[in-house]
Amino acid sequence: MFDEIQFEKIQRLPKYVFAAVNEIKMSERRNGKDVIDFSMGNPDGNTPKHIVAKLIEASQKSGNYGYSASKGIYKLRLAIADWYKRRFNVDIDPNGEAVATIGSKEGYTHLIEAITNVGDVAIVPDPTYPIHSYAFTLAGGTVRKMAMKYNNRFELDENQFFIDLKSAIKESVPKPKYVVVNFPHNPTTVTVNPDFYVRLVAMAKQERFYIISDIAYADLVFDGYRTPSIFEVAGAKDVAVESFTLSKSYNMAGWRVGFIVGNRKLIGALEKIKSWLDYGMFTPIQIAATVALNGDQSCVEDIRKTYEDRRDFLVKSFNSAGWQIDSPRASMFVWAKIPEKMRHLGSLEFSKKLILEAQVAVSPGIGFGEYGDEYVRIALIENKNRIKQASKNIKKFLKEFNPKTTN
Numbered sequence: 001m002f003d004e005i006q007f008e009k010i011q012r013l014p015k016y017v018f019a020a021v022n023e024i025k026m027s028e029r030r031n032g033k034d035v036i037d038f039s040m041g042n043p044d045g046n047t048p049k050h051i052v053a054k055l056i057e058a059s060q061k062s063g064n065y066g067y068s069a070s071k072g073i074y075k076l077r078l079a080i081a082d083w084y085k086r087r088f089n090v091d092i093d094p095n096g097e098a099v100a101t102i103g104s105k106e107g108y109t110h111l112i113e114a115i116t117n118v119g120d121v122a123i124v125p126d127p128t129y130p131i132h133s134y135a136f137t138l139a140g141g142t143v144r145k146m147a148m149k150y151n152n153r154f155e156l157d158e159n160q161f162f163i164d165l166k167s168a169i170k171e172s173v174p175k176p177k178y179v180v181v182n183f184p185h186n187p188t189t190v191t192v193n194p195d196f197y198v199r200l201v202a203m204a205k206q207e208r209f210y211i212i213s214d215i216a217y218a219d220l221v222f223d224g225y226r227t228p229s230i231f232e233v234a235g236a237k238d239v240a241v242e243s244f245t246l247s248k249s250y251n252m253a254g255w256r257v258g259f260i261v262g263n264r265k266l267i268g269a270l271e272k273i274k275s276w277l278d279y280g281m282f283t284p285i286q287i288a289a290t291v292a293l294n295g296d297q298s299c300v301e302d303i304r305k306t307y308e309d310r311r312d313f314l315v316k317s318f319n320s321a322g323w324q325i326d327s328p329r330a331s332m333f334v335w336a337k338i339p340e341k342m343r344h345l346g347s348l349e350f351s352k353k354l355i356l357e358a359q360v361a362v363s364p365g366i367g368f369g370e371y372g373d374e375y376v377r378i379a380l381i382e383n384k385n386r387i388k389q390a391s392k393n394i395k396k397f398l399k400e401f402n403p404k405t406t407n
Helices: 017-030 049-059 074-088 104-115 130-138 158-171 194-207 264-277 283-294 298-320 340-358 384-400
Strands: 098-101 121-126 142-147 178-182 210-214 240-245 258-262 333-337 375-379
Touching (some): 017 340, 049 283, 098 104, 104 258, 121 158, 130 178, 158 194, 194 210, 298 384, 340 384
Parallel strands (some): 121 178
Antiparallel strands (some): 098 258, 240 258, 333 375
């Protein structure tokens, strides 16, 4: 009887593409192979010592063991508001315009669940971080994909973006209720200029849709680039929310701390659904997160510099090995076009071969959407010695590859 039950909501999700690569990776490791893993954006550094010290101190206080506030303790929400003021000169009301979340992925998914009615349409650029689209699918919404166009410095073609967005809005029935943007972008690393948000907010007000902006990689920027916030645009709170996570900037991925700020109506919906679904993060984690946001930010610069050094070394090493890839201006990834003689394989088969024949794991671009299939995503999570070894393996792999023997 139970074997026949189908869980309709889960059936809406396809098989996770990355699972196929992960299975091969783990199989190779079980067989004693040294697989160099660039596949997951999982920070490899330690959380800064002053943040860990505050967690230890707070966890030793008996009053911190009970249920916490689902929307985040006030001092953390105040720290979020202060961070926005220092970072972007933007005023955020900690009461009504900010919610602390159990990582930005949880916050985003619960927000979408709270605000999406069956049949609601969301426009999501493609490629995209998978949950940006599938959260709407799980909530019963409809996702309209829009190909994202950019140059070889991974700068968005903003004029084309708005031409395509206007066309997508015109062709959608019913009209879109939400537009998702994520800059610096995962997986492509694409960046935008402040004027982009001026135009997007104006269009949102004209066409009557909400903007959901994700700036998870705001601090991981290179070559003088600065990440803008949508709330630097006057009136953006009327139509937008924005999410951030401490995972990357502070090496706190496993801590699961993020937040969403902005439009009171959308923030109120998130507060309400979280009040039903969770009791928030462990209070000592929230206290430590407050110290992270309020404390000395030199640790963020150290982390940023680590990723920049790895980016420079990896791009140079892989290019020398014969894999010509372009250098991104932001994020913890490199979005690498598959070598031309292997492009016919598609990103999934290429990624499988790369593990089996070069012992290097990457994420296939098809996992991020149909427009990503000529690319793979390389996470900057290995040190220079491992990058150097990977480049040697790749050089041998490319040299020995024979397209005539490939089906």
